[in-house]
Amino acid sequence: MATQSPLVSVLMGSKSDWDTMQHCPAMLDKFDIAHECRVMSAHRTPDLAVEYTRAAADRGVQVIIAAAGGAAHLAGVVAAHTPLPVLGVPMMGWSLNGLDALLATVQMPAGVPVGTLAIGKAGAKNAALLAVRMLALHDEELKGKLEQFHADQTREISAITLP
Ligand code: RP5
Secondary structure: OOOOOOOEEEEEOOHHHHHHHOHHHHHHHHOOOOEEEEEOOOOOOHHHHHHHHHHHHHHOOOEEEEEEOOOOOHHHHHHHOOOOOEEEEEOOOOOHHHHHHHHHHHOOOOOOOOEEOOOOHHHHHHHHHHHHHHHHOOOHHHHHHHHHHHHHHHHHHHOOOOO
16 A cells, blocks of 8 residues: 555554564455554654654554554553644553553543554554544444444354354
8 A cells, every 4th residue: 555645554563562463464455445554652753753653644644543462552652742633552562462552552641642552463454443443433334344344244154154
């Protein structure tokens, strides 16, 4: 999606988050949503994170998804520097099964919202789907694709047979 300016930014604190977060852009691709994926960290590259975030709205970005593990401050820092909706995805990390990242992402002070998704792969997919739902509020074609997605999902799950 290099030719179109991104509607959704998918940020992650480390390249090590990609194995999980790749499911997020894969889901956005199903809906032909222009997006870009970047690694930046609230701790290791704080200036980059703030500069990128401050410029995002003027570049046409409409939703920012931010994933991080451990002391997961990326989504919160991003939300503090943009009026755009920010969706946080806690990563499983190297200990505590992602509970540390979940709490760090979800426990934002009143006034700076981060919509926090589930830990790991489910959160990565659902962050994309929630971004699609937001964009579909003002896009009838996208709304139709979303309805089709849910109809397909329902049909596929209903068709499962077990031995
Ligand atoms: C966080 O620290 C990243 O988002 C990642 O989940 C975690 C570990 O990063 P690495 O040490 O693997 O680069 O900031």
